[in-house]
Amino acid sequence: MxxxxxxxxxxxxxxxxxxxxxxxxxxxxxxxLPEEIAAWNLDVLPDGTGLPEGQGDAIVGEEIFAAKCAACHGDFAEGIGNWPKLAGGMDTLDHEDPLKTVGSYWPYLSTSFDYIRRSMPYGDAGTLTADETYAIVAYILYSNDLIEDDFVLSKETFLDVEMPNADGFVLDDRMESEVAMWSGEPCMTDCKDSVEVTMRALVLDVTPQEETTEAAAEEPAAAAEPVVAETQEEPAPEPQPAPEPEVAAVDPALIAAGEKVFRKCKACHQVGDGAKNRSGPILNGVIGASIAHIDGFKYSKAFKSKAEEGLVWTDETLAAFLAGPKKYIKGTKMGFAGLKKDADIEAVIAYLATFSEK
Amino acid sequence: MSDTFETKTPNRRAFLRGAATAGVGAFAAGSAGAQTPDPLITETQEWAQSFGDGVDATPYGLPIKYEDDVVRRNVEWLTADTVSSINFTPIHALDGTITPQGCAFERHHSGAIELKKEDYRLMINGLVDRPLVFTYADLERFPRENHTYFLECAANTGMEWAGAQLNGAQFTHGMIHNMEYTGVPLRTLLEEAGYETAGKWVYVEGADASSNGRSIPMEKALDDVLVAFKANGEALRKEHGYPVRLVVPGWEGNMWVKWIRRIEVMNAPVESREETSKYTDTLANGISRKWTWEMDAKSVVTSPSPQSPIKHGKGPLVITGLAWSGRGAITRVDVSKDGGKTWETARLAKPGEKMALTRFYLDVDWDGEDMFLQSRAMDETGYVQPTKTQLREVRGLNSIYHNNCIQTWWVRPNGEAENVEVS
Known part of the structure; x- marks a missing residue:
């Protein structure tokens, strides 16, 4: 010791x-090591520090945007559903319901380049080249009427773009404007004359609903039924019949590989219990179903006409679609560029085949 | 990548069942005045006769099944997608101040990734004498510290700006947790790399696909920021940044970068997406405040509350809640039962600790009448938590972030409670 x-x-x-x-x-x-720093040190500053070589314009950007961004952000960067709107909203910041977009709100152009290059596309981050990033940023600027379609965005022209809300920010002033005002000995008695209810959450009624505690509350001594904590909006899936005997034995390793590949699809598609349509339809039971088979999903015209032609999703048709979605069905809304490796396609189809129920 | 908090238009849905059945038929055998002997006492129960689980049944235990409603909950309509979203800590059902990791709220921008300790790297670059790479094992060799801090999302209570909207403390105030962290002061790592005096900022960045990055002034970085790898004594959960996250005491949760992989010493802020387009607070005139890092003093009554109604009728009642401040320790919490006409000072379970949750209690004899329950926190700077009206006068309705208003629960004679606003 x-x-x-x-x-x-x-x-x-x-x-x-x-x-x-x-x-x-x-x-x-x-x-x-210098190579390591170069790989991770990608941030771009408002003065353009960190911008890579390269260039792009809105015309090129429109195509890339349609393929890689529009599934969530809309063809015109207008946003789909709850996904962020990237264009529009000029002069709305002092309105009751301001629309904050790259054009109406973002003070620095560097932020969009920095963010898109490092963090987009959603589910496939870090895959854009510098040229693609310049082109996408140019397309978003164009969608906001901030540049013409022949404007070539690059390191050299970056600071020529004026962001409308560049002067729209002030530094935190709470210490001066609030803290002093709201300090000191507070009122303890007779602090107001009357108390009236002016607003009730129950009237608005947007709180997630739960079917949980009723039974437990009424019968505290009842036997311990596990309380289901999920919302019960979706009916519980019916037990599935055993697989048909002629179905070939499935390869668990292939399915596991497919589950990994499916991560690329997950931003838009759900499978399994409780799956819901998102920007893409649910994929339960897709193998063997006719194209555009999910009720309540808004398919593209291209998909609907293929359905009329009687196209059915088999291993073969799905493989062809996944290899080149836009090539196989011209006009599909699906923004995904496709799977390059045959092994990935086979695996993801094997994975999808495990979700046979509707 | 959506984190826009929408306001939902009204639609008719059933009231929370838990509250709807509150206060009814709650006088079970065993309470005062039982007429017949309680079989739970007079009859031998199964658990008193045979065995429970052996010590090999649960190598790592979860709460007993009877508590399985004490879980994080999601508000589906808030965001486009659950991978870039937030859920809520069930604060209405917890007591004390430490939040168990398993029900501490999660907020991610690209999902909770699984990053092995062996694959973990932390880089320090920029204005330093020695750009360095640390492994997880390296971090464990620096002198470490333990500190308990709250983490509150800047958007906590953000859905309540325009009016009383969500009916439950979990939903109105559950973007918060409080843990004891073990980690290395960021100062130690910056000194190890030899930060230059020209460095006024550090930019911190996560390893997940969202690459969440924030700029932190050097003064704060050298003060109390921790590079943490344990919470409540055990490894961080993956949803909280396993194996390593940043802890930025008192400052908005978005800055507590999870899966932290890079620290860059800089002479200017990056002005990243999360510090310009998000986490900036738009005032009524359309001008937005930026760099609003500190969380203002705030409190909420966690019980009774809409998800935690009074089930026992009038008589002794424990009113309890949480208070916190990003500017220091809570010194006092007042509670009003009449919507802010009169206030009583609550009892703090322990003296307030800097930038940590403080539990308060007010033990009352409830007369069974309507109550408009409010709590009002004060911190060591003398700041008093404002009313919603006061906040709106300064900030308007579109700030989204940093809503620290006084909350009102309307408790009815049957024990049910509702989120309301009062004059």
Whole structure:
């Protein structure tokens, strides 16, 4: 014990002597290599620091946007459903319901380039080239009427773009404008004359509904039925019949691989219990179903006409579609560019086949 | 990537069942005045006769099944997608101040990723003498500290700006949790890399696909920010940034970057998406406040509340809630039962701790009449939590973030409670 302590303290003295007096260091970690820093240090600053070489315009951007962004953000960057709207909303910031978009709200153009290059497309982040990113940013600017379609966005022209809300921000002033006003000894008695209810959450009634505690509350001593915590809006799935005997044995490894591949699809498609239509339809029972078979999903005209032609999703047709969606069905709304590897296609189809119920 | 908090148009839906059945038939055998002997006492029960589970049944335990309604909940219409979304801590059903990790709210921008310790790297670059890469094992060799802090999403209570909207403390105030963190001060790592005095900011960035990044002033970075790898004694959960997250005491949750992979010392802020287009507070005149990092002092009564109605009728009643401030310790909480006409000072379970949740209690003899329950927090700076009216006068209705107004629950004679606004 004493020996151990001794060696520690000797070591500590040596360390202290060897290091600059400013701060203690421990000699931990290793030097970051230039290639490593280059791989991660991608941030772009308002003055353009960090912008890569490359260029793009709105015409090129429109095509890329349609393929990679429009599924959520809409063909014209107007946003689909609850997904962010990227265009419009000029001069609405002082309105009752302001529309904050890249055009109406974002103070710096650098932010959109930085964010799109690092974090988009949703579910496939970090895959855009510098040229593609410039083109997409140009298309968003064009959709906001901030540039003409022949404007070539690049490192050189980046700062030429004026962002309408650049002067729309002030630094946090709560300390001056609020904290002083709301400090001091508060009122304890006779603080107001009357108290009237002016608004009730029950009238609005948007709180998630739950069918849980009723039974438990009424019969506290009842046997311990597990309380279902999920909302019960979706009917519980019926037990499925056993697979048909002629079905070939499924390969669990292939299905597992397919589940991984399916991550690329998950931003728009759901499968399994409780799946719901999102920007893409649910995919339960897709194998063997006719195209555009989900009631209540708004399919493209192209899909509807294929349905009239009697197209059915088989392993083969689905594989062809997944290899090149826009090639196989011209006019599909699906923004996904397609799966490059045959192995991925086979795997994801095997995975989808496990969700046979409607 | 949606995190726009929509206002839902009214539609008719059933009232929370838990509240609807509250207060009725709640006088079970065993309460005062039982007429017949209680079979739970007079008859030998199964659990008193045979065995429970052996010690090998649950190597890592979950709460008993009778508590399985104490869970995080999601408000589906808030966001486009559950992968870039938020859920809510069941604060109405918890007590004390430490939030168990398993029900502490989650907010991610690209889902909760699974990143192994072996695959974890933390880079420090920018204005430093020695750009460095640390492994997880490296981080464990620096002297570490323990601190308990709350994390509140800047959008907590954000759906309530325009009016009383969600009926439950979990939904109005559940974007918060409070944990004891173990980690290395960020200062230690910055010193290890030899930060330059020209560095006025650090930019911190996560390893997930959203690459969430925020700029933090150097003064804060050197003050109390932690690079944390344990919470409540065990490894962080994946939904909270396993294996390593940033802890930025008192400041909005978005800055507590999860799966932190890079720290860049800079002379200017990046002005990233999350510090310009989001997490900025638009005032009525259309001008927006930026860099509103500190969380204002705030409190809420967690019980009784819409999801935690009074089931026992009049008589002794424990009113309880939580209070916190991003500017220091809570010094006092007042509770009103009449919508703010008169106030009583509540009892703090423990003296307030800096930037941590404080539990308060007011033990009353309820007369069974209507109550308009409110709580009002004060922190060590002397700041008093404002009313919704006061907040709106300064900020309008479109701020989304930093709504720290006084909350009102209307408790009815049958024990049900509702989220309301009062004059």
């Amino acid at each position: 004493s020996k151990f302590l001794k060696s520690i303290s000797v070591g500590a003295i040596v360390t202290t002597l060897a290091m600059p007096a400013v701060a203690q260091t421990y000699g931990l970690g290793r030097a970051a």
